[in-house]
Amino acid sequence: MINHKVFWGDKVVKKLRESIKKEYGFKVHNMKRIPTPKNTSVYRLQTDRGTYILKSIHTSKRRQLFILEAEDYLRNQGISIPEVIPTKRGTPYFLWKQSLYILQRFCHGKPANLRSPKGVKQAGKLLGKMHRVSLGFHSTHRALYVGARDWIQEYEDDLLAIKNWKKRNSSNRTPKIKAILSYIRFFLSSGKTACDLLHRNSFFLKWKGLPAHEHFLCHGDFHPRNFLVDRSATTIIDWEDVRYDFPSKDMFRLVDNIIELDSKWSKAKFSLLLSAYLIENPLTDQQKSLLFLDMAFPHVFERFLRKKIYHRMSLSQVKRFLRREKQKTKDMLERAVSYLFLFDANSCMALSPMI
Template sequence: MDTTFSDVVKKVVTHYPLKVKNIYLLSFKGKKAVWSIQTDMGELIMKKVPFDETHIDFMLHAINYLKSNGVHTPAVIKTSSGQGYVKLNGEYFVVFETVYGHSPEYDNDSDLSLMLKGMATFHRASRGIESPNGFYPSYLLTKWKSDLQTRMERLKAWKEQRQQVKNKNEFDRVFLANVDNFVQQAQTALTTLNQPYFEQWVKETEITKTLCHQDFAAGNLVVGKDGKLYVYDMDSLTVDLPVRDMRKILNKVMKKGTSWNLPMMLKMMKFYQQVNPLTKEQYMILAADIQFPHLFYGQVSKYYENREDQWTVDKHIVRLKDMISTELSKNTVLKSFLARLDEVVKRGS
């Protein structure tokens, strides 16, 4: 961190009723940064956030709303004038309390239960939220079909482009050998979204305004010393079906094991169902979202859109093969899961 930025941080801290002993930079990623501040109140965490007042106002409102409905998340420290953030030189800073504990582990049943029940609590607790200024920083609810359709068309476009290339590398060859199968999976997923129960759930959620975290995963969670699950990083909240968070955590857990695992999926969904029960039709929407080749698409897009330019081609190829292996293993598991839905849904009734 250069001295200019260090001076900015010191100025930000003067807006708080704190005695500061030390400031340590924990991470710096362009528009985002995180510091540990040692104060007379103990350790606090300061974040530079890459958005404006309207977005911050919504985030702070959501944090309070979720906390009031049973979600555990670090409290926001107010400035001397009672504000939830500081604006300095066109940049925005928020200070949070620190929660001590351990990162949950997917292969620990106790932690997994806390994560899935915590996610279900988060979704249930967010219902009924309204924006304090009428502005929702993200509203993915009504974009499902168009977003998935766009991704499917991109896969087709990359296929056409790479077929024209004379000197194909290993990544191209692996991609081309698998893309047709995954385009078919994408189409199957989109067909399921034409069912009336999908539109009905979307309409209900337009009223209830359920929030998704978008990265409800081990890296943004802490099991506190009090045994409770604390949720961090409310930067990317979006109004959407709970399925978005559910699909993402299932993908994270399954790709870690490199293949889909039916007992693990059943266990995770039963944990979730105990707190925020879904219907059989809603689980079919989850299955459709899982059916879409998100992992394959994500890895291909990283390479062809050069989103991980620090990676070697070999690393991209290894990751692509891993994602393909995980994706190909899911169809049998999904069919078995849907055949045993009564077992899951009964748990929450």
């Protein structure tokens, strides 16, 4: 069993530094913990051989090995990912207090500027290339990390969660809750439409059954702080959530960041992002339809409710969030249906009163 609870007192840190010296043969001058919201311990190390990042992901050994395999495959395909430093024994990690630790080169660079057209295109091209070259990745643990099998259940669970939130708060008359309730029917309706279309989508059913190596790898947390721009390269970091899945899972995370920065939904900016993406990873019409369909589902809205993000927002911010999510959802659903008509018009006709 991996021990996920480590007390980080001075004595413990000292012993960890001694273990690093033993495993890698260099002396740690300074060791600073980097705050992270994830279930991960991250340290920046100043050593007699340069600067490194020490990381322990509190997960199973099997999961950690899958992450290392994915990183290594993508690195060999030309994606810039921090190098993993082997121990003196040649292993990519060492075990300390029943937790796995890996050491990586420290990566220089700044987050991409998603406010600028140049930054948006840069992010789109990087994501497109990463997805394209990830096809063909084989893992000894592939069956455990295929997201496709969870889509239907995820949609149904999220819709139920939204309905339950509505039921719990239906009599709440505070301004922010009233604002959310005024939009909730729209998100439930669009979510149900997306779910019904997914059930009927012949391409989705085919894609879901493909072997893992024919699925794309998704980073799982693709936002500007996780891809760092330097003069020589743009490096993608923090692969803790990597899995086999569909490009929409990374795309809507990126789009969510763009919307937050701009405080609005912009069709023009999304088209710029998508065009840059498709240069590197041309998608078929069927793939585009599934991309838009997944992005039309109210994933972000469900998280907004579940995490109670509205508590940290003013009333005007809540209203602005709701407006832009509605605009994005309508746009994505229209795009999905326009492509569906090209190869699955019957499904669209059956749902036309709902769209």
